[in-house]
Amino acid sequence: xAQEQYEKYYVPEQxxxxxxxxxxxxxxxxxxxxxxxxxxxxxxxYGFYILMAGFALLLxxxxxxxxxxxEESMRxxxxxxxxxxxxxxxxxxxxxxxxxxxAFFGAxxxxxxxxxxxxxxxxxxxxxxxxxxxxxQATWPLLTTPADAITTGEASTQAMPWTGLPLYNTALLLxxxxxxxxxxxxxxxxxxxxxMWLLGATIVLGSIFVVLQxxxxxxxxxxxxxxxxxxxxxxxxxxxxxxxxxxxxxxxxILIVLFFRCWKGHFTPKEHFAFQAGSWYWHFVDVVxxxxxxxxxxL
Amino acid sequence: MSTExxxxxxxxxxxxxxxxxxxxxxxxxxxxxxxNHKDIGTLYLWFAFIMFLIGGAMAMVIRAExxxxxxxxxxxxxxxxxxxxxxxxxxxxxxxxAFTGLANWLVPMMIGAPDMALPRxxxxxxxxxxxxxxILLSSLFMDGGGPAFGWTFYAPLSTQYSGDSTALFxxxxxxMGISSIMGAINVVVTxxxxxxxxxxxxxxxxxxxxxxxxxxxxxxxxPVLAGAVTMVxxxxxxxxxxxxAAGGGDPVMFQHIFWFFGHPEVYxxxxxxxxxxxxxxxxxxxxxxxxxxxxxxxxxSIALLSFIVWAHHMFTTGMxxxxxxxxxxATMLISVPTGVKxxxxxxxxxxxxxxxxxxxxxxxxxxxxxxxxxxxxxxxxITPADFQYHDTYFVVAHFHYVLVTGAVFSIMAAVYYWLxxxxxxxxxxxLGKWHFWCxxxxxxxxxxxxxxxxxxxxxxxxxxxxxxxxDINKWVSIGGFAFGLSQLIFLVLIIKACRKIGEPVSDQVWxxxxxxxxxxxxxxxxxxxxxxxxxx
Numbered sequence: 001x002a003q004e005q006y007e008k009y010y011v012p013e014q015x016x017x018x019x020x021x022x023x024x025x026x027x028x029x030x031x032x033x034x035x036x037x038x039x040x041x042x043x044x045x046y047g048f049y050i051l052m053a054g055f056a057l058l059l060x061x062x063x064x065x066x067x068x069x070x071e072e073s074m075r076x077x078x079x080x081x082x083x084x085x086x087x088x089x090x091x092x093x094x095x096x097x098x099x100x101x102x103a104f105f106g107a108x109x110x111x112x113x114x115x116x117x118x119x120x121x122x123x124x125x126x127x128x129x130x131x132x133x134x135x136x137q138a139t140w141p142l143l144t145t146p147a148d149a150i151t152t153g154e155a156s157t158q159a160m161p162w163t164g165l166p167l168y169n170t171a172l173l174l175x176x177x178x179x180x181x182x183x184x185x186x187x188x189x190x191x192x193x194x195x196m197w198l199l200g201a202t203i204v205l206g207s208i209f210v211v212l213q214x215x216x217x218x219x220x221x222x223x224x225x226x227x228x229x230x231x232x233x234x235x236x237x238x239x240x241x242x243x244x245x246x247x248x249x250x251x252x253x254i255l256i257v258l259f260f261r262c263w264k265g266h267f268t269p270k271e272h273f274a275f276q277a278g279s280w281y282w283h284f285v286d287v288v289x290x291x292x293x294x295x296x297x298x299l
Numbered sequence: 300m301s302t303e304x305x306x307x308x309x310x311x312x313x314x315x316x317x318x319x320x321x322x323x324x325x326x327x328x329x330x331x332x333x334x335n336h337k338d339i340g341t342l343y344l345w346f347a348f349i350m351f352l353i354g355g356a357m358a359m360v361i362r363a364e365x366x367x368x369x370x371x372x373x374x375x376x377x378x379x380x381x382x383x384x385x386x387x388x389x390x391x392x393x394x395x396x397a398f399t400g401l402a403n404w405l406v407p408m409m410i411g412a413p414d415m416a417l418p419r420x421x422x423x424x425x426x427x428x429x430x431x432x433x434i435l436l437s438s439l440f441m442d443g444g445g446p447a448f449g450w451t452f453y454a455p456l457s458t459q460y461s462g463d464s465t466a467l468f469x470x471x472x473x474x475m476g477i478s479s480i481m482g483a484i485n486v487v488v489t490x491x492x493x494x495x496x497x498x499x500x501x502x503x504x505x506x507x508x509x510x511x512x513x514x515x516x517x518x519x520x521x522p523v524l525a526g527a528v529t530m531v532x533x534x535x536x537x538x539x540x541x542x543x544a545a546g547g548g549d550p551v552m553f554q555h556i557f558w559f560f561g562h563p564e565v566y567x568x569x570x571x572x573x574x575x576x577x578x579x580x581x582x583x584x585x586x587x588x589x590x591x592x593x594x595x596x597x598x599x600s601i602a603l604l605s606f607i608v609w610a611h612h613m614f615t616t617g618m619x620x621x622x623x624x625x626x627x628x629a630t631m632l633i634s635v636p637t638g639v640k641x642x643x644x645x646x647x648x649x650x651x652x653x654x655x656x657x658x659x660x661x662x663x664x665x666x667x668x669x670x671x672x673x674x675x676x677x678x679x680x681i682t683p684a685d686f687q688y689h690d691t692y693f694v695v696a697h698f699h700y701v702l703v704t705g706a707v708f709s710i711m712a713a714v715y716y717w718l719x720x721x722x723x724x725x726x727x728x729x730l731g732k733w734h735f736w737c738x739x740x741x742x743x744x745x746x747x748x749x750x751x752x753x754x755x756x757x758x759x760x761x762x763x764x765x766x767x768x769x770d771i772n773k774w775v776s777i778g779g780f781a782f783g784l785s786q787l788i789f790l791v792l793i794i795k796a797c798r799k800i801g802e803p804v805s806d807q808v809w810x811x812x813x814x815x816x817x818x819x820x821x822x823x824x825x826x827x828x829x830x831x832x833x834x835x
Contacts, residue, residue, distance in 0.1 A: 006830055009493070011414045014324060014332035018423035025477070026430035029470035033434070036466040040536040065419070081492060085416040088488045096480050096522045103526025103556055107541055115549035123619065133544070147545035229538030232547035239533065 007079035010072065017065040024061055027054030070266065073273075083273055090277040094284050097247075101288055104243065108236040108295060112140050116232070119146050145231035157234060158224040162297035165216045169209050170293050173248075176205035177286045180255075184279050187262070188269050199259050202282070206252040213245050240296055247285045254278045323825050331426070334418035335825060336403045337721075339425050343400025344714070346429060348793070350392030351707075353436075355783050357385040362779035364762050368769050378762040379447035380439060386450030390568070391475045392432050394702065397710045398571040399424075399482045402510045405717065406486060408816040408823065409504045411495025411832045416488040424481035431474035438464040438471075449760060451561070454542030454553035458534040469532045476521045483517035486510055495815075497834035501592065504814055508595050509574030512602045516563045516570075519606075524560040527553065551616055558609035566605045568702060570598060572669075572709030573640055576662050578814070579716050580644050583659035584651025585811040590643040597636035604633050614682050615689045623682045630680040634673065641670055656809070657731035661712035664739055665705060672700030675750065690760075693753025699746045711738075711789065718793075719808045723822030724801035730792040737785035744778030 031051030038045040072078065120138025121129030129136060136149035143155035160166070180202040186194030220226040220237075228238045258278045261267065267275050323329070333339060360381045364372045373381070403421065407414055415421045439445035443462030446452065457465060490511045494503070503511075530553075533539040540546025542553045573594075581588045588594065610618060610626040618626075644666050653659075675697040679685050688694060711734075719725050748771045753759075757768045764772065795801070807817045815834075819827050 008829065009413050011418050011826075012334050014329070015334055015419045015422065016332055018419055019331045019426050021423050022426035022430055025427050025474055026434070029431070029434055029474050030467070033467035033470045036532065036536050037463045041463060084492050085488050088492055089417055089420075089484050092484045092487055092518055093480075096484070096518045098522075099519055100522035100526055103523045103530075106523075106556060106559070107526075107530065107552060110549070110552045110555060111541075111547060115544070115552060116547050118549075119544055119547065142547045145540070145546045228533070229540075229546075232540055235533070235539040235541055235546070235548070239529070239539070 007081065009079060010077045010082055012068075012072070015065075015068070017061050017068065020057060021061040021065070024054050024057035027051070027057060029054075070261075070274075073271075074266070078271075083271065086273045087276065090273075090280060094280060097284065101240070101243065101291075104236065104240050105291070105295065107232075108240065111142075111232045111236065116140065116142055140233070142231050142233040147231075157226045157230040159233075160216070160220055160224060160226055160237065160297065162293070165212055165219070166293060166297045169212050169216075170289065172205050172209045172212070173286050173289050176202045176209070177283055179205065180279055180282050184275065187267060187272060187275060190269055195262055196259075199255065199262060203252060203255045203259060206248055206255065206282075210245060210249055210252065213241065213248075237296055240292055244285065244288055244292055247288070251278070251282045251285050254281060332422070334414070334422055336407050336415045336418070336421065337823065337825065339415075339421050340400045340403030340405075341721075342425050343396045343403060346425070347393050347397035347400060347710075348790075350388050350396070350432065352786065352790070354385050354388035354393055355786065357381045357388070358779060359783050361385065362776040365764070365772050366776040367773070368764050368766055370763055373762070375762045376444060376447055379449075379760070380445050382760050383446045383449050383452075384435065384439065387435065387446070387472075388432070389702070390450060390564070391472075391479075392428070394568045394706045394710070395479060396428060398510075398513070398568070398706075399479075399486075401506075401571065401575070401710070401713050401717075402482075402486050404721065405816060406489055406507055406510060407493065408819065408827055409507050409814060410490065410493060410498050411815050411828045411834065412489060412493035413826065413829045413831075415485050416493050417485050420481050421485050424478045424485065427474050428478045431471045431478065434467050434471040434474070438467040441467070451557060452528075452531060453557070454531065454534065454550045457531050458542055461535065465535055466532060469528045472528045473525055476525045479517050479521045483514035483521075486514040487518070490514075495828065495831035495834055501595070502834060504574070505577035505588065505591070505594055505598075506571065506574035509570040509577075509598050512598050513567050513570045516567050516602055516605065520560040520563045520567075523556060524564075527556045527560060530556070551613070554613050554616055555610065558612045559606075561612065562609040563602070563605040565698075565701070566601055568706045569669075570601065572665070572706050573598060575709045575713040575716075576644060576665055577640075579658050579662040579712055580647050580666075582716075582809050582811040582813070583654050583656060583662075584648045585653075586647055586651040588643070589646035589649075590639070593639055594643055597639040600636040601633060604629060604636075608633065611680055611685070614685045627680055627682045631677065634677055637673055641666060641673075656715075657726075657728060657735055658712045658716035660732075660735045661708050661715060664735070665708045665712060668700055668704035668708065668743075672697055672702075672705055675700065688753065690758055691753040692749040692757045692759055695759050696746050696749035696753055699749070703746065704742055708738075714793075716809075717816070718796055719804040720816060720821050720823055722796050722799055722801075723803060723820075724796065724799050725804050726796045726801060727792050730788055730795075734785060734788040734792060737788065738782060741778050741781035741785055745775055745782050746778075748775050748778075 027050050031047050031049070031054050034045050034047030035051050036047070037043065038047045117123070117138045118125045119129065119133055119136055122138065133146040133149055135153060136146045137144070141159040143157055143159060144153075145156065148154060148156050179198045183195050183198035183202060186192070186198060217238075226234050226237065228234055255278055258275055261274065266272075324332070330338065330342060333342075358381075360373060361378065364370075364378055403415065406412070435445070441462070441464040443464060445464050446457075446461070446468045448456035448461055452468070490503070490507055500508075530539070530541040534542050534548075540548045542548050542550045544550070577588055577594055608626055608630045610622060611630045614623055614626075655663075675693065679688055679694065679697060715726065715731060752764075752768045752771050752775075755768070757764050804821050806819065806821050808821060809817075815828075815832065816823070818832075
């Protein structure tokens with residue numbers, strides 16, 4: 001009974017792309033490792049070139065792999081069950097991304113609620129403060145680090161206010177989630193104009209976000225003296241917003257690819273896993289930003 | 300003599316399955332490009348075994364140095380690299396890939412699926428692993444040597460006192476993590492989405508259940524490890540101070556983040572073992588598993604508890620007393636679901652008609668020896684007692700009982716149990732028994748006396764020791780060399796099995812075996828269940 005309606009689950013024949021992807025990741029890891037050593041230790045070497053070769057090969061692999069998949073999908077090889085596999089796979093991937101950001105949020109919370117108060121003498125650490133970091137006061141944002149406190153005694157950086165650029169960026173990203181949602185609705189209701197215009201608008205909003213984020217970094221470095229190595233405030237600020245910015249950039253690239261696929265009419269109101277996945281990813285990146293805006297900028 | 304049930308050869312190969320066989324590609328490219336879950340399972344298992352031998356060779360270096368007090372064979376810095384890389388290889392290169400290999404081979408066959416849910420990604424998650432370990436191993440030959448800060452890479456050892464090769468260590472761990480996450484996503488999606496009609500959750504074999512929960516743990520904690528190594532990288536090379544008090548950070552924070560990954564990680568390495576033992580014990584007891592549902596709930600409880608016990612690795616590092624109490628009691632709570640499991644295995648054997656084939660011997664050894672490891676874990680969970688045991692050989696004894704006689708023995712049990720299904724031939728039983736008895740005796744000579752020197756205060760990770768520990772360390776080293784050599788018996792046995800030397804086996808292979816994988820021909824055809832079976 002159930003067997004009679006069973007749509008065959010498509011298991012691809014051998015594929016050349018994964019092994020190419022494995023070589024690409026190998027080059028990226030070797031290149032990145034050597035590049036880090038060479039730039040920070042003033043050595044010469046080929047790290048940067050190996051890294052770039054890895055990215056280039058990864059790009060080749062992604063194009064080839066996705067082209068295969070798009071062809072298979074257009075040929076109607078994909079059953080509803082396979083489509084579910086992709087959706088679930090994407091959902092679990094996003095969960096893993098959530099946990100990646102959780103590590104950095106965890107570091108932020110730990111620094112704010114435990115390590116900085118303790119260095120300031122809270123809990124039973126009065127002598128830590130007295131003997132090791134005399135004069136250090138626990139504050140957040142941490143502008144005067146313990147090292148500053150016992151050397152110059154002055155703040156080495158200024159805080160990034162949440163008003164201005166960060167607030168505009170929040171508005172931009174929230175708006176982009178809305179436009180993307182209604183673009184999706186347009187796809188489902190076969191309203192092509194709505195789909196294309198709103199998807200295009202989302203890409204524009206995402207790109208403006210990235211540009212503003214770069215400006216904010218320049219502002220931080222030049223005007224505020226807030227740098228990656230400005231103590232744990234600068235560390236968490238730049239790693240959290242930096243990884244987020246990388247995700248927005250990647251998300252924007254995904255949306256651009258989706259735009260061209262919509263242009264070519266790859267998606268049907270019912271079957272559009274790639275669009276769905278890109279959209280989930282974008283909303284996830286948006287949620288991370290809202291968390292960032294609260295915990296990194298406002299509070 | 301042999302008690303194995305070797306039924307007559309089943310000549311189903313030339314029946315309805317024959318038309319699949321000519322699809323099998325040949326040569327090296329088959330393995331590079333494969334999308335087949337059985338091929339990828341084989342690759343994972345071979346890779347794990349090779350890594351087991353390499354990591355084992357490093358353990359031999361450690362035991363040779365510790366054979367006598369004093370510094371004689373290697374210099375201390377190299378010794379530190381050996382302990383570090385031995386740990387990393389055994390955890391990420393041997394045990395985890397071996398379980399992933401077993402999942403690849405078995406999960407689709409057990410739930411009636413045509414393959415893993417995402418076959419191409421499956422290939423990718425395997426093939427990045429050898430590259431990751433190539434990077435890690437080659438970093439040993441760099442200026443200043445490879446990682447020497449212990450597999451736990453505590454800050455500031457890894458951030459301030461490490462060599463520049465730390466950058467390569469970080470990126471190779473990133474690749475291992477990517478591999479694990481992709482592998483785990485594949486397993487979860489396969490189990491949730493690919494079960495044959497009628498294969499409800501509570502009909503799934505326990506190996507499938509335990510892997511489902513393991514995969515969830517992997518997806519939850521491997522990204523946290525990625526975060527930890529990233530912070531180590533920026534602390535070491537880019538002037539951040541996550542783990543440096545001078546900038547407002549804290550080296551203890553490293554330990555919190557690391558063990559938030561690390562404690563679920565130890566369950567990642569033991570839950571699939573529970574699934575394996577729960578498959579083998581009923582077969583050779585010729586009884587249904589006692590308490591199937593309680594096994595499922597116990598596994599889930601262990602997994603959930605694993606998220607709230609991490610700081611029991613840090614009792615001596617410094618924490619408020621209330622936190623020490625919380626982590627002590629939460630840790631001891633884990634013994635309840637674990638006890639349920641051990642009880643259920645014993646109850647399964649109770650009044651069964653037991654036979655002692657090689658997989659069953661490993662399974663029984665697992666139950667006894669894993670329990671020893673569990674009990675010493677309970678001792679370590681007691682905060683005030685841990686102040687004495689911390690960083691001594693007692694800890695080394697504890698986790699090697701859990702990981703070697705636990706995880707590794709279960710993997711060997713699994714290989715002996717399912718190998719005839721994979722090759723279609725019974726393995727060399729005499730060699731298997733030799734392997735078992737040599738391993739069993741040597742492994743206990745190796746790890747049991749470590750409890751004593753540990754309780755007496757011998758610190759771990761140090762290439763030298765006080766004279767009063769000399770006799771016991773000599774015996775421990777002898778046990779270590781014997782255990783290492785015993786694995787060569789296994790290597791010979793596996794090579795013979797892969798060359799298909801041996802008696803043909805029936806589809807069921809073992810008299811009491813139940814489950815979908817025993818209903819398909821032996822050897823398992825290249826493609827199975829292309830249309831799903833219906834499970835009643």
